[in-house]
Amino acid sequence: SQQGEEDPQALSIQEGENATMNCSYKTSINNLQWYRQNSGRGLVHLILIRSNEREKHSGRLRVTLDTSKKSSSLLITASRAADTASYFCATDDIDNDMRFGAGTRLTVKP
């Protein structure tokens, strides 16, 4: 069964705008990761945030984690058409099971 729920399910923005995706989960975790998937391709690891971290940056990506609310957000700044993809959060829980959410489908219009 899937652990995380991404919100929104779909997001459409203009190039240059920021995109924010949220993920909620249910169990205690060791870490949370965000992945990206282009249509017909495998997933690409973007960023990992550990349970004792609150915020992490990587290039145009900013991830936050609130373990008290069991939620995370992924912010993509200055979006580009090439950012169009599905984005998934994945939790590594204390039983060492990795569970993915259903994803947010992001469309960035040029």
Add this chain to the structure above:
Amino acid sequence: GAGVSQSPRYKVAKRGQDVALRCDPISGHVSLFWYQQALGQGPEFLTYFQNEAQLDKSGLPSDRFFAERPEGSVSTLKIQRTQQEDSAVYLCASSSEGRQPQHFGDGTRLSIL
């Protein structure tokens, strides 16, 4: 390239047939994972190997699903007596140690008619 390679990319089978899906992980990667991804959903964990040992097979949906990695490198996911609900993309991932970060192949899209 040096990424995870899966074959075939597409497989069409009739209900009741057996299928075998292959995964070539990144060379030297100890951990290997199989996932099932239904259309519009995230991947669901099937099974996990560390070298040749299958440490977790809790996600395999039935005893028709079987995975092996006999020499700790290439892995095969076999589905016996396929059913329509087995139609999905099967993703393989590997990691150098532990469970992350995982490097994914492009998957095998399985269609059962």
